[in-house]
Amino acid sequence: MEKELDWGNLSFGYIPTDYNVRCYYRNGQWGEIEVSSSETINIHIAATALHYGQEIFEGLKAFRGKDGKVRIFRLEENAKRIIESAKGIKMQPIPVELFTEMVKKVVKLNERFVPPYGSGASLYIRPLEIGTSAQVGVKPSQEYLFLILVTPVGPYFKEGFRPTNICIMREFDRVAPKGTGRWKVGGNYAASLDAGERAHSMGYSAVLYLDPKEKKYLDECGPANFFAIKDGKYITPASESILPSITNMTLQQLAQDMGLEVERRHITLEELEEIQEAAACGTAAVASPIAEIDDIDTGKKYVIAKDGNPGPVTTALYNKLRAIQLGEEEDIHSWNTIVE
Numbered sequence: 001m002e003k004e005l006d007w008g009n010l011s012f013g014y015i016p017t018d019y020n021v022r023c024y025y026r027n028g029q030w031g032e033i034e035v036s037s038s039e040t041i042n043i044h045i046a047a048t049a050l051h052y053g054q055e056i057f058e059g060l061k062a063f064r065g066k067d068g069k070v071r072i073f074r075l076e077e078n079a080k081r082i083i084e085s086a087k088g089i090k091m092q093p094i095p096v097e098l099f100t101e102m103v104k105k106v107v108k109l110n111e112r113f114v115p116p117y118g119s120g121a122s123l124y125i126r127p128l129e130i131g132t133s134a135q136v137g138v139k140p141s142q143e144y145l146f147l148i149l150v151t152p153v154g155p156y157f158k159e160g161f162r163p164t165n166i167c168i169m170r171e172f173d174r175v176a177p178k179g180t181g182r183w184k185v186g187g188n189y190a191a192s193l194d195a196g197e198r199a200h201s202m203g204y205s206a207v208l209y210l211d212p213k214e215k216k217y218l219d220e221c222g223p224a225n226f227f228a229i230k231d232g233k234y235i236t237p238a239s240e241s242i243l244p245s246i247t248n249m250t251l252q253q254l255a256q257d258m259g260l261e262v263e264r265r266h267i268t269l270e271e272l273e274e275i276q277e278a279a280a281c282g283t284a285a286v287a288s289p290i291a292e293i294d295d296i297d298t299g300k301k302y303v304i305a306k307d308g309n310p311g312p313v314t315t316a317l318y319n320k321l322r323a324i325q326l327g328e329e330e331d332i333h334s335w336n337t338i339v340e
């Protein structure tokens with residue numbers, strides 16, 4: 001039985017669930033999967049995660065479908081991406097099989113927290129790896145903890161699927177040109193907090209970062225990738241300093257399936273004058289349409305959604321992806337893992 005919660009009004013916060021799962025890497029090998037009902041961990045005061053930021057994570061969702069089954073979306077891609085993050089900051093990669101088994105297990109154990117079909121809510125899955133060895137010298141940890149917690153989250157668009165405004169602020173970079181931007185490293189998010197808070201205080205939903213080297217090309221939108229629709233083409237930045245979004249990868253495939261051409265390339269700021277639609281995409285929102293992009297430094301405003309409504313292609317892509325996640329449409333690319 002599902003737990004009784006006000007599913008439609010949950011925020012993207014934290015609600016305790018029954019269990020989390022953990023696995024320790026010690027003496028050169030991963031141990032047994034442990035199931036815990038504790039919300040805390042015991043960690044050495046000199047752990048590398050605390051001092052030198054050896055921390056990586058993932059974010060994916062499970063949905064209750066029309067048929068009542070629980071589907072985890074693009075599990076394997078998240079498993080592959082956390083391996084890249086681990087390699088990027090010299091942490092121990094988690095084998096795909098271990099990642100997969102632990103995600104399935106933690107969802108199954110907390111099945112009563114998977115929101116009901118039709119609520120718009122989902123179960124957010126947060127895998128996390130940290131370096132745990134005690135060390136004061138700057139070097140990689142010998143030991144690691146990989147854990148997965150889950151928490152139900154509400155619908156992203158509580159007031160409906162509406163475009164929002166975002167802004168560009170050149171005084172902030174999230175990451176360095178050849179830095180850690182392509183990996184899901186906690187430090188990247190710490191580096192984005194000041195800019196994000198500043199943007200929110202001015203009424204913007206996110207910051208659109210420019211490439212950190214030349215400040216000429218679009219990079220990504222806070223914790224989401226950017227895509228635009230231009231003359232029937234799906235265009236999205238190719239950049240070494242953005243996270244390869246799994247939602248973006250998925251939308252590119254769906255765009256192709258709909259007969260759109262897909263271009264992954266540099267997008268200049270000036271090109272914003274020529275696009276018909278734009279959106280931020282990621283696990284949290286799927287696609288969040290952009291109304292206007294304001295360049296804070298120059299005062300220039302790029303109005304994208306001229307009538308204030310989401311564009312037809314963004315809307316079609318959003319609806320299609322949601323329908324696949326909810327088991328309303330056939331999953332022809334095998335993106336869902338059904339929890340048995």
Ligand SMILES: Cc1ncc(COP(=O)(O)O)c(C=O)c1O
Pocket residue numbers: 059220222223224225242243244245246247248281282283284
């Ligand atoms: C920096 C950043 N870019 C993009 C994304 C979107 O990635 P995904 O579609 O895999 O959620 C996220 C969120 O995970 C993110 O944190």
